[in-house]
Amino acid sequence: MSLRKLVAGNWKMNGLRISLGELAPIGRAATAAKRIDVAICPPFTLVAQAAANADGIAIGGQDCHFATTGAYTGYISADMLTDAGASHVIVGHSERRSANHETDADVRAKAEAAMEAGLVAILCIGETDKQRDAGRAGLAVASQLDGSLPRTATGDTLIIAYEPRWAIGTGRTPSSGEIGEMHKLIRAKLIDILGTEGVRVRILYGGSVTSHNAAEFLSVPDVDGALVGGASLTAAQFVPIIEAAENVSQ
Numbered sequence: 001m002s003l004r005k006l007v008a009g010n011w012k013m014n015g016l017r018i019s020l021g022e023l024a025p026i027g028r029a030a031t032a033a034k035r036i037d038v039a040i041c042p043p044f045t046l047v048a049q050a051a052a053n054a055d056g057i058a059i060g061g062q063d064c065h066f067a068t069t070g071a072y073t074g075y076i077s078a079d080m081l082t083d084a085g086a087s088h089v090i091v092g093h094s095e096r097r098s099a100n101h102e103t104d105a106d107v108r109a110k111a112e113a114a115m116e117a118g119l120v121a122i123l124c125i126g127e128t129d130k131q132r133d134a135g136r137a138g139l140a141v142a143s144q145l146d147g148s149l150p151r152t153a154t155g156d157t158l159i160i161a162y163e164p165r166w167a168i169g170t171g172r173t174p175s176s177g178e179i180g181e182m183h184k185l186i187r188a189k190l191i192d193i194l195g196t197e198g199v200r201v202r203i204l205y206g207g208s209v210t211s212h213n214a215a216e217f218l219s220v221p222d223v224d225g226a227l228v229g230g231a232s233l234t235a236a237q238f239v240p241i242i243e244a245a246e247n248v249s250q
């Protein structure tokens with residue numbers, strides 16, 4: 001079964017108000033691309049303004065807390081993102097798993113909070129280079145998925161992003177064959193855990209996606225879209241990725 005693809009941009013800690021100017025051309029490309037969905041996850045400071053102005057683009061946060069409210073200085077809850085106009089949120093990004101020591105249990109609680117608040121959770125998983133070199137990439141990814149996937153997830157409330165850690169921001173990527181193998185494994189595990197609903201959960205590939213490799217990666221079976229970091233910061237780089245996704249969805 002082929003699922004509707006999603007091309008999502010993760011701006012990370014990049015973007016000032018002036019950067020919102022990129023959203024108009026991205027929105028035009030997104031509106032023209034009828035067969036796919038497009039999302040941008042800007043920093044928290046831009047979420048409300050982006051959501052108010054983005055035409056044809058879903059807006060997401062890059063993280064949320066597992067609690068709704070409370071004494072958690074500096075954090076943002078899923079409800080706050082919904083209130084600001086977001087429809088999506090990334091949880092368990094590898095930069096947060098490593099820099100903030102987020103565990104699978106933490107990530108699962110965040111994904112549950114996101115779904116509870118009506119957001120679509122984009123749940124990131126991916127192996128380290130050491131794990132891949134040791135031939136344990138599949139095991140590592142399956143165990144992360146098992147530990148961080150909410151059991152109530154559906155194809156409408158949750159998306160998986162497979163992002164090998166060693167491919168993020170490095171310009172190094174797995175081969176299409178390696179990506180296909182891992183997405184197949186993730187699909188099987190999703191069905192194992194969620195039953196038939198696991199067939200409907202989209203699985204994005206992320207890690208050094210650019211306009212040069214997007215068409216190739218997006219043509220791989222079970223690659224239902226892309227999570228794009230660096231190449232999502234400007235419309236000039238991101239629009240060709242949207243167009244590639246639309247073209248391979250013919």
Ligand code: PGA
Nearest residue numbers: 168169207208228229230
């Ligand atoms: P990258 O980042 O495209 O810059 O490698 C991807 C991500 O971290 O989501």
